[in-house]
């Protein structure tokens with residue numbers, strides 16, 4: 183007889199349900215089966231109405247984020263074997279986001295936050311294409327390299343109690359992206375982004391819980407990025423104050 | 434038809450995950466420090482009320498409960514300082530074309546600074562107490 187594992191999957195069908203509920207499925211156990219494989223197996227062979235998101239199956243696209251036993255994780259990067267012998271294996275939609283259906287979250291607020299910080303190279307004057315690419319040294323690239331590894335999976339938002347309290351908070355990934363461009367030697371947009379960093383919804387809404395960095399599947403360390411943003415925001419404040427005191431227009 | 438289910442943050446969110454519990458423990462180190470501040474302020478107040486009042490306050494400090502609370506406040510302050518200094522290299526990144534300081538050095542400098550300040554303060558107090566005799 184093959185060993186099976188019970189997976190409790192959160193269901194929410196907007197047409198008929200008022201709130202989410204849990205449905206148990208039996209999945210044949212195998213050493214190399216990921217939670218995503220298990221969900222696909224359920225959808226293919228047991229209940230085709232189950233909805234969940236995925237694409238790459240290799241921790242690159244960032245679409246398969248779910249709560250697994252209460253922790254935000256990528257379903258494709260988490261394996262049944264890690265939960266062998268545990269009492270329960272429970273899969274829910276990501277915390278802190280509205281649930282669209284079953285395991286599918288509405289992440290549009292998060293995507294808007296990413297756009298807000300203008301995550302692209304801003305130049306005071308663009309050089310013509312004929313001048314070639316903007317160049318930078320490997321050392322200069324190293325300064326933001328880790329922060330550029332984000333795959334926009336949203337796990338850090340599910341991990342952030344400040345975002346859970348107030349969805350207007352720009353949150354870990356967006357503020358990290360701002361810091362990523364502010365640290366890029368080719369970028370000249372830091373002063374524009376500073377308005378967002380300094381805002382109520384910016385870096386100062388972070389209380390350094392730090393769980394975002396723990397759950398990030400790409401070791402981006404958003405908590406570090408945000409708190410470096412606080413240092414930048416402090417410096418910006420001091421410079422502005424100094425300029426105002428000297429009677430200059432504030433920046 | 435769309436009908437997204439909005440998940441509300443539960444009041445007990447911080448009890449539901451060990452990472453949040455650790456965070457709350459760290460935040461809670463402010464409470465013993467609040468106690469300590471209030472105690473010091475009451476001492477100052479008694480001082481303004483004259484010698485007898487102040488000596489009474491000094492006597493109060495010998496209460497074993499208060500001594501225990503001092504121990505808790507000290508432990509909380511140390512815990513906060515150690516965990517904070519461990520985080521500093523993440524926040525204070527010194528890496529420019531002209532100057533680069535490694536994260537370990539940033540951390541060590543903070544540790545040394547903390548020890549020097551505390552020992553210095555202790556010596557100063559001992560000196561003042563000795564000189565007052």
Ligand code: SF4
Nearest residue numbers: 332333335336338398
């Ligand atoms: S910072 Fe990490 S956890 Fe957050 S969206 Fe990017 S990859 Fe995901």
Ligand code: FES
Nearest residue numbers: 238239244246258
């Ligand atoms: S399926 Fe692409 S990250 Fe998991």
